[in-house]
Every structure is written in structure tokens, then in C-alpha cells.
Amino acid sequence: MHPVLAIKDLHKRYGKVQAVSGLSLEVQPGTVFGILGPNGSGKTTTLGIVLDVVKKDAGTYEWFGKSPSSESRKKIGAILETPVFYPYLSAVENLRVVARIKEVPFTRIEEVLLWVGLAERKMDAFKTFSLGMKQRLAIASALLSDPAVMILDEPTNGLDPQGIAEIRDLIIRIAQEGKTIIMASHLLDEVQKVCTHFAVLKKGKLIYSGGVREALSGTDMVEVASADMDRLQQIAAQFPFVQQVSRENGILKVRLLPEKSSLDLNQFLVEQGVVVSHLSQKTKSLEKQFLEILASSHE
Ligand SMILES: Nc1ncnc2c1ncn2[C@@H]1O[C@H](COP(=O)(O)OP(=O)(O)OP(=O)(O)O)[C@@H](O)[C@H]1O
Numbered sequence: 569m570h571p572v573l574a575i576k577d578l579h580k581r582y583g584k585v586q587a588v589s590g591l592s593l594e595v596q597p598g599t600v601f602g603i604l605g606p607n608g609s610g611k612t613t614t615l616g617i618v619l620d621v622v623k624k625d626a627g628t629y630e631w632f633g634k635s636p637s638s639e640s641r642k643k644i645g646a647i648l649e650t651p652v653f654y655p656y657l658s659a660v661e662n663l664r665v666v667a668r669i670k671e672v673p674f675t676r677i678e679e680v681l682l683w684v685g686l687a688e689r690k691m692d693a694f695k696t697f698s699l700g701m702k703q704r705l706a707i708a709s710a711l712l713s714d715p716a717v718m719i720l721d722e723p724t725n726g727l728d729p730q731g732i733a734e735i736r737d738l739i740i741r742i743a744q745e746g747k748t749i750i751m752a753s754h755l756l757d758e759v760q761k762v763c764t765h766f767a768v769l770k771k772g773k774l775i776y777s778g779g780v781r782e783a784l785s786g787t788d789m790v791e792v793a794s795a796d797m798d799r800l801q802q803i804a805a806q807f808p809f810v811q812q813v814s815r816e817n818g819i820l821k822v823r824l825l826p827e828k829s830s831l832d833l834n835q836f837l838v839e840q841g842v843v844v845s846h847l848s849q850k851t852k853s854l855e856k857q858f859l860e861i862l863a864s865s866h867e
């Protein structure tokens with residue numbers, strides 16, 4: 569199967585600022601792909617380029633294994649900036665305007681409003697909507713043409729915790745429908761909660777790309793303590809599935825191979841006659857991972 573999106577060696581400069589620099593990445597069908605990076609790292613510029621609203625300097629990108637065309641564009645629903653709706657028109661009336669432009673039957677409007685949870689407010693004027701409702705209407709609008717791919721730029725920006733949870737839940741439900749989602753975010757925990765894959769940009773360069781689960785697995789650290797720390801350290805180091813052992817503040821930190829857990833280590837220690845007074849498994853958050861990735865990429 570072709571990747572949904574394949575970007576190769578993309579470059580974009582604004583005056584002195586190299587916004588995107590030799591970026592290559594692929595998004596596979598059915599994934600929720602997060603583009604992470606600090607402010608100004610080129611996320612919006614990249615999305616703008618693949619949506620044909622920003623001109624690239626060099627490089628290529630393909631949608632569904634083909635050069636971009638009006639045909640491929642129809643399969644993409646996007647929200648780059650907060651879209652402009654008519655303030656005095658209702659949700660339904662606003663979506664009729666969009667449906668006419670996209671040549672989508674009006675019957676679809678009720679469906680998408682139900683999807684985003686706005687069915688009850690559909691007759692209310694757009695200007696009476698909360699920020700979260702406006703964002704959900706924007707997503708409804710992008711869903712009208714039943715696109716195969718949804719592109720979202722910072723979809724939860726400015727929302728309160730409940731609004732954030734609603735949008736995240738909505739994104740997950742859209743993904744469960746089989747749509748591929750590409751979203752820019754600078755919120756690590758958002759990517760951790762919503763995305764299956766992610767890329768990290770720094771100053772327009774790709775510094776990491778991979779699966780969220782893979783990034784989190786193999787990073788498990790087990791913390792162990794015992795009355796005799798020296799003996800604990802000596803025995804733990806003999807466990808065949810240990811990657812690394814270090815001691816910090818009276819606690820032994822043991823990094824295991826991905827397929828082994830704290831239970832396996834504990835079993836080994838018991839077999840060797842070591843009684844532990846403390847044992848806990850720490851899964852590293854994506855945030856920590858991310859900061860390490862950023863710190864270890866020089867430049
Ligand atoms: N229209 C423009 N004119 C000049 N410079 C621009 C323009 N758009 C973006 N830039 C610059 O390009 C760089 C990348 O910007 P971009 O908006 O793509 O970053 P971003 O990762 O989306 O950031 P944020 O997290 O703040 O949304 C920044 O240095 C920005 O100032």
C-alpha cells in the first residue's frame with residue numbers, strides 16, 4: 569500500500585529563516601500522525617506546503633502515491649487556521665454554504681453535526697458558540713466531503729480542559745472510522761494520548777520519527793531497593809535481561825530489555841535470595857523522551 573503522504577527533501581525559506589530544511593517523512597494509512605516541535609519549528613509551514621497553500625522552495629510530496637492533484641485534494645479535509653464562518657448564520661446554514669462549495673448533498677450536514685456533538689445547537693448562530701464548539705464546527709465542515717485524510721493544526725489550541733478532552737475524543741473517533749489523521753501539536757501529552765506515530769521537528773529539520781508505542785516501550789525503568797544495596801546491585805547486574813544498572817539516592821535503577829518487566833526482575837532476585845523493600849516500574853513519559861530527543865540533536 570502507498571503511504572498516504574510521502575514528503576521528500578522539502579525546503580522552505582522565508583527571508584533569513586529556514587522554516588523547513590530537507591524534511592522527509594511518510595504517513596501510513598490509518599495512522600494518527602503527530603508532528604511535534606517547539607514554536608517556529610516548521611510544523612504549520614510543512615502542513616501549508618502539502619495543502620498547496622504555501623509554496624515550497626524545493627523537494628517533493630506525494631498524496632496516495634501520486635503527485636498532488638485536484639483529485640487528491642478532494643480526499644483531504646483540513647483545518648489550518650480557525651476557519652471563517654458567518655457569525656449570524658446558524659451551524660446548519662454555515663455548513664450549507666460549505667456543502668454547496670464542496671458539492672456535497674445537504675443530507676450529510678445532519679450526519680456530521682451529530683458526529684461532532686453539535687446536533688442540539690445546530691440552529692444557533694455561530695457567534696453564540698464557545699471556542700470548543702467553533703472548533704467542532706470546523707471539524708464538521710472538514711468532514712462534510714467524507715475525506716480519507718484529516719489535517720489539523722494545533723486542534724486544541726486555546727480550549728479549556730473539557731474542550732480539549734472533547735476534541736481529543738472526537739479525533740480518536742474519526743481515526744476509528746479508518747481515516748488517517750495528520751496533526752501538528754506542541755503538546756506532548758496530546759500526542760501521547762491521541763497519536764499512533766509522530767515526528768519531531770527542530771528548526772525545520774526532522775530529528776525523530778517513529779511509533780508512539782515504540783518510543784515509550786523499551787524505556788521502562790525499574791526502581792528497586794533493598795536493605796543490602798551493594799548485594800542488590802551485584803545480583804541485579806547478573807540478570808540476563810538487564811541493559812543498564814545505576815544507583816541514585818539509595819535506589820537502584822535498572823533498565824530492562826523491552827520484553828521483560830519488573831515482575832521478571834523480582835522473580836530473579838527472589839531466586840537469588842534477595843528480598844526487596846521497594847520495587848516499582850517507571851514508564852518514561854513521551855515528554856521526557858521528547859526533551860531527550862531535542863537535547864541530543866546537536867545544532
Ligand atoms: N509567512 C511567513 N513569513 C515569514 N516567516 C514565516 C512565515 N511563516 C512562518 N515563518 C517563519 O518560519 C518558521 C517556522 O514557522 P511555522 O509557523 O511553520 O512554525 P510552527 O512549528 O508551526 O510554530 P508554532 O508552534 O508556533 O505554530 C518560524 O521561524 C516563522 O517565524
Ligand SMILES: [Mg+2]
Pocket residue numbers: 611612613721752
Ligand atoms: Mg504552527
